[in-house]
Amino acid sequence: MSSQESYGSRLPYKFLVGLVTIVILFLEAPLIILVIQSFTAESYLAFPPPSYGIRWYKEVLTSEDWLNSISLSLIIAAVVTPLSLVLGTMAAFALDRGPKKLKHGLQTIMIAPMVLPHIVLGLGLFKMALQLDIDDSMLAYIPAHLTITIPFVIISVGASLQTFEVSLEEAARSLGASRFWAVWYITLPIIRPALIAGSIFSFIISFDEFIITFFLTTFQRTLPIEMFSTLMYQVKPSIAAVSTLTLAVTAFLTAMLILRGQVTSGDKVIK
Amino acid sequence: MSSVELKSIVKKYGAVTAVASIDLSVESGEFVTLLGPSGCGKTTTLRMVAGFIRPTSGTLSIGDVDMTGVPPHQRTVGLVFQNYALFPHMTVRKNVEFGLKMQKVLTSERGPRVQEALELVQLESLGDRMPAELSGGQQQRVALARALVIRPDVLLLDEPFGALDKQLRDHMRVELRELQQKLKISTLFVTHDQDEALSMSDRIVVMSEGKVSQVGKPTEIYEKPQTRFVADFIGRSNILVGKLENKGKTINAEGLILPNKENMTNGDDGVSVMIRPECVKITKPDPKATSASADVKGKVTASIYLGSIVQYSVQIIDGPNLVVTQNNTGFEDLKNLTVGDDVDVSFPDSAIYILPG
Ligand SMILES: Nc1ncnc2c1ncn2[C@@H]1O[C@H](COP(=O)(O)OP(=O)(O)OP(=O)(O)O)[C@@H](O)[C@H]1O
Ligand SMILES: [Mg+2]
Numbered sequence: 001m002s003s004q005e006s007y008g009s010r011l012p013y014k015f016l017v018g019l020v021t022i023v024i025l026f027l028e029a030p031l032i033i034l035v036i037q038s039f040t041a042e043s044y045l046a047f048p049p050p051s052y053g054i055r056w057y058k059e060v061l062t063s064e065d066w067l068n069s070i071s072l073s074l075i076i077a078a079v080v081t082p083l084s085l086v087l088g089t090m091a092a093f094a095l096d097r098g099p100k101k102l103k104h105g106l107q108t109i110m111i112a113p114m115v116l117p118h119i120v121l122g123l124g125l126f127k128m129a130l131q132l133d134i135d136d137s138m139l140a141y142i143p144a145h146l147t148i149t150i151p152f153v154i155i156s157v158g159a160s161l162q163t164f165e166v167s168l169e170e171a172a173r174s175l176g177a178s179r180f181w182a183v184w185y186i187t188l189p190i191i192r193p194a195l196i197a198g199s200i201f202s203f204i205i206s207f208d209e210f211i212i213t214f215f216l217t218t219f220q221r222t223l224p225i226e227m228f229s230t231l232m233y234q235v236k237p238s239i240a241a242v243s244t245l246t247l248a249v250t251a252f253l254t255a256m257l258i259l260r261g262q263v264t265s266g267d268k269v270i271k
Numbered sequence: 272m273s274s275v276e277l278k279s280i281v282k283k284y285g286a287v288t289a290v291a292s293i294d295l296s297v298e299s300g301e302f303v304t305l306l307g308p309s310g311c312g313k314t315t316t317l318r319m320v321a322g323f324i325r326p327t328s329g330t331l332s333i334g335d336v337d338m339t340g341v342p343p344h345q346r347t348v349g350l351v352f353q354n355y356a357l358f359p360h361m362t363v364r365k366n367v368e369f370g371l372k373m374q375k376v377l378t379s380e381r382g383p384r385v386q387e388a389l390e391l392v393q394l395e396s397l398g399d400r401m402p403a404e405l406s407g408g409q410q411q412r413v414a415l416a417r418a419l420v421i422r423p424d425v426l427l428l429d430e431p432f433g434a435l436d437k438q439l440r441d442h443m444r445v446e447l448r449e450l451q452q453k454l455k456i457s458t459l460f461v462t463h464d465q466d467e468a469l470s471m472s473d474r475i476v477v478m479s480e481g482k483v484s485q486v487g488k489p490t491e492i493y494e495k496p497q498t499r500f501v502a503d504f505i506g507r508s509n510i511l512v513g514k515l516e517n518k519g520k521t522i523n524a525e526g527l528i529l530p531n532k533e534n535m536t537n538g539d540d541g542v543s544v545m546i547r548p549e550c551v552k553i554t555k556p557d558p559k560a561t562s563a564s565a566d567v568k569g570k571v572t573a574s575i576y577l578g579s580i581v582q583y584s585v586q587i588i589d590g591p592n593l594v595v596t597q598n599n600t601g602f603e604d605l606k607n608l609t610v611g612d613d614v615d616v617s618f619p620d621s622a623i624y625i626l627p628g
Contacts (some may be wrong), residue, residue: 023522125364131516165354165356167356167357168358168359170321170323170343170350170352170356171350171352171356171357171358171417172345172369172373173322173323173342173344174322174343174344174346174348174349174350174418175344175369175370175373175374175417175418175421176344176347176370176373176421177344177369177373178342178344179342179344181373182344182613185369186358189360190358190359190360192583
């Protein structure tokens with residue numbers, strides 16, 4: 001019976017592999033084309049490029065506009081990431097250890113910004129920023145980004161707290177560690193992969209954020225906004241170069257995210 | 272000086288009473304076991320001593336100092352969990368060292384003390400392993416070393432051997448008791464395993480539904496249970512409803528006439544009589560001999576083979592049904608006893624115990 005089934009499933013299996021390959025190509029092709037195009041030596045975008053060079057990377061990395069927007073985005077993400085990690089972790093602990101009755105409702109409220117239409121969120125934050133007269137400044141970007149990055153930390157840390165053995169903390173406390181030090185020495189190291197995942201998510205999301213930030217900016221430009229407004233006027237190969245740089249940063253962080261899991265479970269065995 | 276003293280300790284969770292007024296003491300160097308069925312409040316009591324649960328009312332002292340509201344980290348108790356709760360990201364040595372670090376013991380002093388604790392549990396060669404690389408028994412020993420290294424006022428253990436197989440459990444039992452006597456450390460041990468309680472304890476506290484049923488040495492608990500609950504819970508027992516007859520000289524226990532050896536009375540004429548199954552002897556009827564103390568006859572209605580012993584159900588003629596266990600010695604012709612056989616039943620007068628109350 002079962003061997004017949006596996007014979008029978010051979011064809012659909014091949015079909016499935018083919019389908020997946022096509023989907024992957026379809027998804028990745030634009031990116032691959034973009035990356036290749038970014039290395040053009042011409043002054044226009046063409047595929048395949050008639051000649052190759054790093055002309056547009058030089059241009060981007062010497063252009064004040066691009067450098068300003070890249071550094072603004074990096075600074076925002078660099079401030080948002082640790083704040084998001086600390087606040088999100090604290091919220092996850094509160095949800096995990098607090099009264100069970102409140103858990104469900106509170107969790108929904110805290111995670112909502114992640115799933116709410118960002119355009120609605122952006123509009124709301126814009127109104128608020130105007131009222132407080134903090135629009136077009138860090139004071140607006142950072143809290144705005146936090147509202148959408150914190151839920152990712154809550155989810156990743158919350159999930160690992162759920163499987164965390166609380167008796168480990170109790171053992172530490174019975175050995176003389178206060179609640180804080182028990183969490184510091186025992187819980188946090190054990191849930192480290194979740195903390196790293198939460199941080200990387202926060203960084204990527206903040207660095208990549210467009211819709212909400214768009215509402216809050218007037219003169220300042222984060223990288224996604226600079227890219228967008230450049231595109232509005234002209235399609236120059238510099239866009240492809242910037243995109244490739246962004247892609248590289250994001251891919252690097254994502255790879256870290258995937259590798260960290262292996263590293264942490266690996267060093268338990270080695271050490 | 273008593274190491275731990277609980278006075279009228281109560282713990283309620285809303286409408287649920289987990290512990291309903293407990294008085295308990297562990298004297299210095301004493302091994303006390305909390306024994307009782309599941310849900311009777313053993314863990315709750317132990318966790319109140321450790322400081323993780325705050326009693327609803329009552330007072331608790333450790334080393335004659337009132338500790339009722341003191342948080343766990345300010346009490347010096349060594350706690351051993353059933354699941355070991357070893358820190359998975361630290362080596363065995365770091366696990367054991369943790370308590371010393373928290374108590375701000377000088378770094379130079381920590382090394383020798385960790386070493387000493389590991390030697391105590393015979394794990395000095397495994398200090399650099401991770402907990403995941405140890406067997407269950409070894410993990411339990413590390414947990415013990417980690418709890419002992421801080422030289423606690425009292426050692427608390429909640430079913431520490433529950434996850435081990437029978438053989439290892441028996442072994443750890445002996446090891447823990449030897450260690451406890453060597454260190455003369457006051458110990459409060461929680462279990463629902465009566466063999467564990469009987470074999471290790473100086474005193475046993477039998478609990479039932481959040482209350483103390485009886486406190487006593489293992490022999491007292493087994494041989495002189497004060498309540499029907501204790502008699503039922505500890506070991507196998509036949510408990511018969513008896514009535515004083517013959518001006519109190521004899522007891523009619525469900526048809527079985529027994530001597531009232533201590534002239535026990537109990538206000539009215541009703542008494543409960545306990546006879547342990549292992550005190551009863553059954554033999555195949557021997558036509559030549561006349562039976563000595565009790566010439567009681569019965570019929571085997573069931574037999575359960577348990578290896579070292581065989582447990583029979585014997586219906587006494589015109590009397591109760593008795594559970595009887597016989598050692599599987601191989602000498603007697605017990606092997607030939609089968610359901611339906613007639614037997615002579617006898618037991619010494621000393622096997623008859625009248626339950627007070
Ligand atoms: N947090 C809690 N909320 C409500 N009821 C509780 C709570 N903790 C314990 N109880 C109740 O208190 C009683 C005693 O529980 P406890 O854990 O002390 O039992 P135990 O003697 O250790 O049992 P076991 O042998 O199964 O471990 C139980 O009826 C339990 O349901
Ligand atoms: Mg328990």
